[in-house]
Amino acid sequence: MLWGVIAFLALPVVADIAWRASTDVLDATGRGEWAFAAAFAFVFGAVGLYLVVRVADGLLRVYRGWADLKARTTVTGEVVKHHRSENANWFAVDPGEVDSVRAVRPGDDGRTPPRGTTVRMVITPHLRHVVSVEAVDGN
Numbered sequence: 001m002l003w004g005v006i007a008f009l010a011l012p013v014v015a016d017i018a019w020r021a022s023t024d025v026l027d028a029t030g031r032g033e034w035a036f037a038a039a040f041a042f043v044f045g046a047v048g049l050y051l052v053v054r055v056a057d058g059l060l061r062v063y064r065g066w067a068d069l070k071a072r073t074t075v076t077g078e079v080v081k082h083h084r085s086e087n088a089n090w091f092a093v094d095p096g097e098v099d100s101v102r103a104v105r106p107g108d109d110g111r112t113p114p115r116g117t118t119v120r121m122v123i124t125p126h127l128r129h130v131v132s133v134e135a136v137d138g139n
Helices: 002-029 035-070
Strands: 071-084 089-096 118-123 129-134
Touching: 089 118
Parallel strands: none
Antiparallel strands: 071 089, 071 118, 118 129
16 A cells, blocks of 8 residues: 555655756756756656556555455375474475475464474465464374
8 A cells, every 4th residue: 555655646746846846947057958857757757667566566465365365275285394494484285296386384373284294284375375284183
């Protein structure tokens, strides 16, 4: 939302104020108008393009989150990899019928199942949020 406010409310106001102030100075000096116009268009065009990309990214994330609100996918497989960093823990579950696996972050409790454990994991299909992880009996 912040990027949308900046892109569609603040940027036009700032560009208008900058344009008026700069053209007043250029009218007083009487030179360099075309170079200034080109530089002005480039700078504010680049800022505008950046903001449009940020807004589009935000809208895509909102769409993916909205689509994941009720959708769930269950994956059953063996925990094949762990990765721990200062900020996050990740683990990968191999269901057996895929060529590659993607790591996921554990659910709200933050616990990761031990490597080699067969688990049933419920995730959202788009954002791959882990809803639950439970060990499957019969290992």
